Amino acid sequence: MAMLGKRRPSRQRSGVSGLQGRSEPPVRTTDPEVTAVTVQRLAHDGRGVARSASGKTLFIDGALPGERLEVAVHRSRKRFDEAHVRELLETSPERVDPPCPHYAQCGGCDLQHLAVSAQRQHKQAVLADLLAREGVTLPTSPALLAGTASGYRRRARLGVKVDAQERVHLGFRVHHASRLVDVEHCLVLVSVLEALLVPLRVLLAQLEAPRQVGHLELIAADGVTAVVVRQLRDNHADRQRWQVFARDHGVAVGRLVGRDAPVFEWLGSAPDLAYRLPGSGGDLKLCFGPGDFLQVNEAVNAQLVATIREWLAPTAGERVLDLYAGVGNFSLPLAADGANVTAVEGNPAMVERLADNARFNGLPVDSRQADLNREAAVVALLKGIEPDVVVLDPPRDGAAAACRALVERPVARLVYVACDPATLARDTARLVHGGYRIIRAAVADMFVHTSHLETILLFEHCERQPPSQGA
Numbered sequence: 477m478a479m480l481g482k483r484r485p486s487r488q489r490s491g492v493s494g495l496q497g498r499s500e501p502p503v504r505t506t507d508p509e510v511t512a513v514t515v516q517r518l519a520h521d522g523r524g525v526a527r528s529a530s531g532k533t534l535f536i537d538g539a540l541p542g543e544r545l546e547v548a549v550h551r552s553r554k555r556f557d558e559a560h561v562r563e564l565l566e567t568s569p570e571r572v573d574p575p576c577p578h579y580a581q582c583g584g585c586d587l588q589h590l591a592v593s594a595q596r597q598h599k600q601a602v603l604a605d606l607l608a609r610e611g612v613t614l615p616t617s618p619a620l621l622a623g624t625a626s627g628y629r630r631r632a633r634l635g636v637k638v639d640a641q642e643r644v645h646l647g648f649r650v651h652h653a654s655r656l657v658d659v660e661h662c663l664v665l666v667s668v669l670e671a672l673l674v675p676l677r678v679l680l681a682q683l684e685a686p687r688q689v690g691h692l693e694l695i696a697a698d699g700v701t702a703v704v705v706r707q708l709r710d711n712h713a714d715r716q717r718w719q720v721f722a723r724d725h726g727v728a729v730g731r732l733v734g735r736d737a738p739v740f741e742w743l744g745s746a747p748d749l750a751y752r753l754p755g756s757g758g759d760l761k762l763c764f765g766p767g768d769f770l771q772v773n774e775a776v777n778a779q780l781v782a783t784i785r786e787w788l789a790p791t792a793g794e795r796v797l798d799l800y801a802g803v804g805n806f807s808l809p810l811a812a813d814g815a816n817v818t819a820v821e822g823n824p825a826m827v828e829r830l831a832d833n834a835r836f837n838g839l840p841v842d843s844r845q846a847d848l849n850r851e852a853a854v855v856a857l858l859k860g861i862e863p864d865v866v867v868l869d870p871p872r873d874g875a876a877a878a879c880r881a882l883v884e885r886p887v888a889r890l891v892y893v894a895c896d897p898a899t900l901a902r903d904t905a906r907l908v909h910g911g912y913r914i915i916r917a918a919v920a921d922m923f924v925h926t927s928h929l930e931t932i933l934l935f936e937h938c939e940r941q942p943p944s945q946g947a
Contacts, residue, residue: 510548510562515539520602520897522587522927534559537651538589540568570594575626576663583649583657585664585925592625592924599929600919606897610905618917618931621783623775625924629664630696630751631772634673636680636689644686646677664925668701669694672725676703679721685711693766697749702728704766708735719743730766740766753781753805755812755837762803762833768826769802773922780920780932781809784891787916787934788865790815797863797887799848799878800870804830804841806893810867811839818842818861822849854881865889874899876906883910890935895922900931911938 513534515524524539526547533556536547544566551558574580574588587595600618607614635656637645647659658677662670672694680686688711693704705718710733722729728747732738750763751774764770771777784806790796792814798807801819803826811817811834819834819841821827827845834841846853848870854877858866866887868875872895882890883906890912894900904914912935920930 510546512544512546512565515541515543515545517541518598520606520927522590522598528557532557536561537586540571540590542566543568543571577661578648578657578659581650581657582647582659583651583653586651587927588663588925595925596620596622596919596921599921599927602927602929603897603900603917603919603931606901607904610901612901612904612908612914614917615914616917618919619783621776621779621918621920622924623773623779623921626663627666627670628773628775628924629662630666630669630774631770632662632665632669632694634659634676634692634694636686636691638687644677644680646673646680646692664923665694666696668696672701672703672727675721675725679717683711683714683717685709685714688714695749695766695770697747697764698751698761700728700747700749701726702730702747702749702766704730704732706738707731707733709733715743732766753778753809755809756814757812760808760812760833760837762805762808763836764803764829765825768823768829771805771922776920776922776930777805780893780922780930781806783918783932784867784893785809785813787932788815788889788891789813790865794865795861795863796865796867797857797861798867798869799854799857799875800868801830801843802826802869804833806867806869807841808833808837808839811841812837815865816840818844818857818863820844820846820848820857822847848875849877851877851880851884854878855885858882858885858887863887865891867891867893869893870899872896872899874903876903879903879906879910882912883907886911886937886939888937890937892931892933892935894931894933895928897929897931900933904933907935912936913938 513526515526517525518541519525519535524536526534526536528534536559538561545561546563547559548562549557549559570591571589572591576588579588603618604614634646637656645656645658647657650657660674688707688709690706690708695702718729722743730742732740750761752759752761790810790813794815796810796815796817798817798819801807801821807817807819819830824845827843831843858881868878914933915936916934918932922930
């Protein structure tokens with residue numbers, strides 16, 4: 477099973493917005509100097525930005541604009557320092573008490589100290605700022621797609637560690653460290669997954685070989701809850717314990733066993749992992765596998781799909797090319813609206829799943845596999861299909877090759893769905909310089925309490941207007 481628990485391959489980042497790609501090593505300070513500063517703004521990753529007395533830039537964990545505070549530097553670099561708050565002297569009106577008891581240690585939801593409304597304003601501002609750095613201006617303020625601030629995450633990976641005292645730990649990573657924070661409650665998990673945290677830790681402590689468990693993947697599908705165990709080596713007694721756990725808790729348990737060539741198996745009947753999306757003729761059912769990409773926020777994903785359907789409003793027979801199509805998240809709803817959809821994905825397993833989903837829903841989607849990191853492959857698709865509309869939903873690396881191809885062979889309309897605003901800004905600059913203009917924009921708060929944001933941009937080509945505009 478490819479890509480178990482991963483969105484798609486991530487690009488390397490320094491962790492400091494605006495300084496990606498710089499590789500100067502940090503110097504840890506063993507005796508940090510405490511200094512008082514005033515926070516000027518938020519960096520793109522949600523850290524406060526201030527200046528030290530010497531004028532050096534400080535990135536401060538947990539600090540908000542306008543706050544005066546005492547900070548201590550814990551990492552020093554040539555061009556900037558990284559610091560943490562020692563004492564709040566003057567607080568921002570946007571500061572709130574973090575709702576999760578694990579906030580101070582867990583490296584996940586690191587914006588809980590900022591009011592949710594302010595988090596969302598920050599994300600909208602990040603998009604505009606990154607585009608402006610590339611010389612691109614949004615025509616209007618981006619719309620906001622948002623849902624609940626808690627209990628929204630239907631998929632999560634938890635690390636498993638056994639310490640020197642043979643104690644088993646289950647949870648998420650500590651801030652800036654590889655250690656785990658043991659969690660019994662999680663603010664953002666859907667309730668059926670949060671309810672498994674304590675029973676899973678109990679089971680892990682009873683295993684003969686807990687050190688052979690690398691991580692657990694929790695999945696909440698439509699009427700099905702699943703636990704996928706990444707296990708480095710098989711153990712017959714532990715396999716039986718997992719089977720009992722599956723029976724007692726009414727969940728499906730699968731295992732990915734082995735180091736170099738892991739083999740996947742369900743302990744029992746394979747569950748029907750699926751989710752639903754509204755379509756023109758009723759709900760669509762999309763099946764997926766443990767290694768397939770899945771948007772973790774069901775409500776916001778539904779808004780994302782609805783927005784694209786509204787923006788494009790395809791006419792009957794309009795040719796749509798969906799690149800990085802996954803299991804059909806956008807392809808199937810657009811096909812249900814009457815579009816003639818060709819869906820392309822690089823992962824062969826997801827291509828098969830997409831084709832099965834199209835057949836199950838009675839939709840004539842042409843499902844294909846191609847390496848979308850090759851410009852020539854995208855050009856060949858554009859030449860062969862001559863689409864009216866292209867939908868892009870690439871991984872964090874962006875869609876540089878596809879954007880070069882779309883400049884070479886432009887289409888009337890283009891929707892770009894991005895999970896990384898920095899690579900989106902890079903690709904947008906290429907498209908704009910190649911004759912496209914932004915018509916509409918939206919920010920989707922897919923991961924509340926984090927700096928992560930999803931973005932949708934609708935482009936039109938200046939020389940290839942849609943038929944409805946009389947071009």
